[in-house]
Amino acid sequence: MSTVTITVNGKIVRAQTGEYLLGVLRREKIDIPALCHHEAVEPYGGCRLCTVEVTKAEWKGWSDHVVSCLYPVADGLIVQTHSAKVIELRRTLLDLYLARHPQTKLIQDMAADYGVTQTSYQTVPEPNNCILCGICVRICDRMGFSAISAVNRGHGREIAPPLNEAPPDCVGCLACALNCPTGYIKYEDAGFKRTIWKREFEILRDAKTGAPTITKEFSEYLVKNRAIPQEYFKFNDESHRKDTAVNMGKIVQWNREVSS
Numbered sequence: 001m002s003t004v005t006i007t008v009n010g011k012i013v014r015a016q017t018g019e020y021l022l023g024v025l026r027r028e029k030i031d032i033p034a035l036c037h038h039e040a041v042e043p044y045g046g047c048r049l050c051t052v053e054v055t056k057a058e059w060k061g062w063s064d065h066v067v068s069c070l071y072p073v074a075d076g077l078i079v080q081t082h083s084a085k086v087i088e089l090r091r092t093l094l095d096l097y098l099a100r101h102p103q104t105k106l107i108q109d110m111a112a113d114y115g116v117t118q119t120s121y122q123t124v125p126e127p128n129n130c131i132l133c134g135i136c137v138r139i140c141d142r143m144g145f146s147a148i149s150a151v152n153r154g155h156g157r158e159i160a161p162p163l164n165e166a167p168p169d170c171v172g173c174l175a176c177a178l179n180c181p182t183g184y185i186k187y188e189d190a191g192f193k194r195t196i197w198k199r200e201f202e203i204l205r206d207a208k209t210g211a212p213t214i215t216k217e218f219s220e221y222l223v224k225n226r227a228i229p230q231e232y233f234k235f236n237d238e239s240h241r242k243d244t245a246v247n248m249g250k251i252v253q254w255n256r257e258v259s260s
Ligand code: FES
Pocket: 033, 034, 035, 036, 037, 043, 044, 045, 046, 047, 048, 049, 050, 051, 067, 068, 069, 070
């Protein structure tokens, strides 16, 4: 890895080779809209909102518009994040998003930031909050389950388990639902039962407090594939934290005793 120098909106910025532009821009606290970006998963350039204008001195006046989440930094790159053309492009995209998701707060807010409060396109007849950012699918893949995917085309495109039935590979970890930027993916925890994607899971109980921990299927997966001892799942995170605090206290006390 080596350091490269780029110019962002007239300011010299250093970055590392291998970094994507969006990460560098965010580190510089530049507000770049993005719907499909999530730091835990690989970018895929779906929403196009993070588009910026790039050029180089040797390009002799030629410039390009690129999705910054997928564009690797390179020495000498000159970036404009809010040129008139970039803003117009984002406005058009947000106008289209608003036509497809007129009731989605996230889209309304992002569009309003770009001065778009009403779509100029025909709205879809039955809008929902799934913005097809694909974060849920990529996170599920990254977790190692691949229980859901994007299916169908055009207006019928949606995220769903295979054959729209309870997905056999889901373990009820909630990574999809908790990372969905619009809260579209619904789940229900009732007592020690969790329901998500039409599938029901048993939630384990903390052996000390009786509080819920994780689903039985998720614990089995972690024991088998991540070599985490089964014993670990007898307690939830809070109990583990308390145990750690008690043990740390004992170590501090022991240190005091031996040094006095
Ligand atoms: S964040 Fe969606 S295309 Fe870059």
